[in-house]
Amino acid sequence: MSVAIDRRLEAARAVVEDASRLALAMRPPSGGPSGSQKSAQDWLTEADGAVEAFVARRMQELFPEDGFQGEEGGSVRQGSLRWVIDPIDGTSNFARGRNRWCVSLGLLDGDRPVAGVINAPALGEIYTARLGGGAFMNGKPIHASPVTDTRSAMIEMGWSNRVPKPVFMEKIGAILDLGAMPRSGGSGALALADVACGRLDGYIEIVINLWDVAAALIILEEAGARVSPFLREGGLTGGATILAAAPGVAEALSQATGIPLA
CATH class of the missing domain: 3.30.540.10 (Fructose-1,6-Bisphosphatase, subunit A, domain 1)
Known part of the structure; x- marks a missing residue:
């Protein structure tokens, strides 16, 4: 194979x-x-x-x-x-x-x-x-970032019109409470690639589709990033949540946002 x-x-x-x-x-x-x-x-x-x-x-x-x-x-x-x-x-x-x-x-x-x-x-x-x-x-x-302190972290969050404003603001607030720097660049696939190569320390999107992440999932895995169970949580057939992060900040980001890691 x-x-x-x-x-x-x-x-x-x-x-x-x-x-x-x-x-x-x-x-x-x-x-x-x-x-x-x-x-x-x-x-x-x-x-x-x-x-x-x-x-x-x-x-x-x-x-x-x-x-x-x-x-x-x-x-x-x-x-x-x-x-x-x-x-x-x-x-x-x-x-x-x-x-x-x-x-x-x-x-x-x-x-x-x-x-x-x-x-x-x-x-x-x-x-x-x-x-x-x-x-x-x-x-x-390429490899995921070595950052271990969320106060040094740069986190991107994607926006979708399928997500209620209070939910989006809650997750953004959680990122800010960690002392991390929020970003938004308009491409989920490239944000995930940035996590894989260490330019970003994390990426979150509450509702994203398989075609946005299909290539990035294996790139993230092979680069050593931590990723939420996107495919198991419905990503194969519809929109689902994704969290991808550098290993050193992944648990903190998961706990703060309530998004479990695989």
Whole structure:
């Protein structure tokens, strides 16, 4: 199986690089948002559909036996190995011509993340990992932050219109009470990648979908981060809560926010 996963990861990285170039070419100019709104602050652009269709077609040609699930198209193929794509994660940034967005493609073996690629072309960063093989950014090993004091920690929290304002404010308050510095960057996949490489010490989102985290889950695991049981808590079939954190602050962050760790 490891040989099969290696072959798929190598192919996925090449396909995602091509898809990222397509997305970069379609990125709107800087300014007010381009595209349509699905709901408050939830944007859809022409590039979302084009990138997903491109990757779906290429992966079917390469691995016709594999399943495939996309944010825009839903579950379009079944298979014991399943690719899950977010064609543009950080669409609100992308729609304004900003740089913080990515193409994210993860591979699951049943309910087990086994490989992932996150490509942020405007930032020049590619994150990859496979089960048991380590995590990398641009080919160099990455590891979660060594921070152990929450008063030195930088924590990002994602926002969703599906979360009541009091719940969001409660979690933000818990972060502030720890003495940590809150952040919000508009891309869940890249925030999780930042936890994996130590740029952030934690990331929380109360409701997030599988396509946002499918690639990041294995990257986090291989980088030594602690993560809540997202898939076991409903993440395979719907929105669920995620907490990812550096080992030295994970327990404190979990206790403060009430989000259990795996």
